[in-house]
Amino acid sequence: MLFWCLAAIGVYWEWTVEIVKAPLSAEIVGVGALAIAGVLGAAGFPGVALLVIAAGAAVLAAFAQSSKLWCGAGVLYAGLVLVGPMLLRRDVDANFGVLAMLYLFAVVWATDVFALCAGRLIGGPKLAPAISPKKTWSGAVAGTLGAIATGAAFAAIGSRLLQLPQTNLLAAIGLALLLSIVAQAGDLIESAVKRRFGVKDSSRIIPGHGGLMDRLDGFLAAAGAAALLGVARGGFNGAGSGLLAW
Numbered sequence: 001m002l003f004w005c006l007a008a009i010g011v012y013w014e015w016t017v018e019i020v021k022a023p024l025s026a027e028i029v030g031v032g033a034l035a036i037a038g039v040l041g042a043a044g045f046p047g048v049a050l051l052v053i054a055a056g057a058a059v060l061a062a063f064a065q066s067s068k069l070w071c072g073a074g075v076l077y078a079g080l081v082l083v084g085p086m087l088l089r090r091d092v093d094a095n096f097g098v099l100a101m102l103y104l105f106a107v108v109w110a111t112d113v114f115a116l117c118a119g120r121l122i123g124g125p126k127l128a129p130a131i132s133p134k135k136t137w138s139g140a141v142a143g144t145l146g147a148i149a150t151g152a153a154f155a156a157i158g159s160r161l162l163q164l165p166q167t168n169l170l171a172a173i174g175l176a177l178l179l180s181i182v183a184q185a186g187d188l189i190e191s192a193v194k195r196r197f198g199v200k201d202s203s204r205i206i207p208g209h210g211g212l213m214d215r216l217d218g219f220l221a222a223a224g225a226a227a228l229l230g231v232a233r234g235g236f237n238g239a240g241s242g243l244l245a246w
Contacts (some may be wrong), residue, residue, distance in 0.1 A: 004085045005038030010212045012078035014202040026071040041086040051080040084223025091240030095162040100240035105145045106154040111180045114146025115139035132191040144180045151176030171246035180223045186221025
């Protein structure tokens with residue numbers, strides 16, 4: 001919880017300071033909302049944590065000195081970095097929580113790796129040249145296929161190693177397909193926001209790689225979608241099993 005809370009605060013700092021150039025008051029309100037939400041999540045009150053994040057976004061959207069909507073959206077965006085892992089990992093069955101997080105990492109990383117390799121080796125038509133000139137359709141397709149293969153294999157092997165009920169293969173494939181598409185959409189959304197404000201990298205906090213947003217854009221989108229699906233099926237105390245047990 002501490003790790004993901006700090007990551008969310010870092011993402012919000014990049015959003016407000018490096019990209020939107022929001023006033024200090026907006027930074028303080030957003031960071032405060034995320035910090036309080038992290039404490040509440042760690043204390044076992046995920047529902048209240050979600051309300052705090054929503055309230056922080058609403059306050060900024062209504063009262064920020066400038067860029068109101070962007071400041072409010074930043075809290076929700078950064079909040080995904082905290083909310084997704086918080087809900088998935090806290091499953092009553094700790095092994096399902098672990099498997100859900102590892103499955104999520106496997107799908108997102110496979111998407112990135114296969115997309116990068118195919119984009120460089122194959123090239124071809126651009127996916128969204130007005131938003132991200134380097135991304136190609138070949139990379140997007142390869143990333144999705146790689147995520148499907150990796151996700152299905154990881155779910156099958158992980159469930160055996162953690163002594164969990166065997167994951168439904170078709171469900172694991174469909175879930176990997178969905179999360180891979182969402183992760184790539186998250187990447188494009190971050191690129192669109194940076195292009196809107198004329199920024200190349202969200203920050204220079206990671207030498208040679210840019211900022212936290214640049215590294216977590218696909219992950220936070222996929223984590224939010226996974227947590228939403230998991231909670232819809234398993235509730236706040238069973239998001240990990242709700243995501244993977246079909």
